[in-house]
Amino acid sequence: MAKILYLLVLLLSPFMVLGNTNAIYKCMKDDKVVFSHSVCPEAFRQHKIEYENGITTEVDSDKREIKIDPLKALLNKQTISKEKLLQLLDSEIYRLKQENSYFEILRASEVQKLDRKRFWQTQAKDDPSYGLELQEINQRFDELILSNNNVMKVLNLHKSKIEAEASPDELMSQ
Incomplete structure (x- = not known):
């Protein structure tokens, strides 16, 4: 205990x-x-x-390891291999996709909560207050998802630029 x-x-x-x-x-x-x-x-x-x-x-891991933060490495003018940079880009894109899926789950949950509230308050589906609340929920999650999608587009552009700059030998080693 x-x-x-x-x-x-x-x-x-x-x-x-x-x-x-x-x-x-x-x-x-x-x-x-x-x-x-x-x-x-x-x-x-x-x-x-x-x-x-x-x-x-x-x-x-009894042996002590000191990890190098990629951002600190770049700021200290150290280099990150293209392979590692592509891996970091892929993992961030994956994380953003997961976050978008999570936002959809949260949206469904909030809409369900709003529907329960409407049911117990005996409001009709065409009630203006219900429509406004539903619109606010959808707008908030649409903005979050759009923001993530814009970041993913930028990351994908950087990724394709890095892949285009990589030599064929470097791409074969991946």
Whole structure:
């Protein structure tokens, strides 16, 4: 019980907001287990738990690794391989598509909630207030989806530009 309470306090502490959101470290020492967004202290064994594209993986990572942020690498005038850049573009496009699917689910949920509200208030489907609320819901989600679609178009343009610049040997290695 004390372990669970200790873990709960640790996870709810405000310093947990900092750090990489898709990687969590499982720090273990004797019979204690602590989860952290930062690398474990030297005295602890660690497993790295990563979440990406809906898949969770846990890796025994006692060796400390320092990841290079792609944006920081570009700002420090370091280069990212074209393969890695294409992979990053693909993953961002995939994430935006998933987000659009999520927006459609949220839209359906809000429309369903609005329909329940209309039913219990015994309003007709042609009631002006119902129509306005439905229009607001659709407009809000259409704007979010349109924004994501515009970003995906730009990313796809960059991706095709990078692929066009790549030599045939580089494309064959992918």
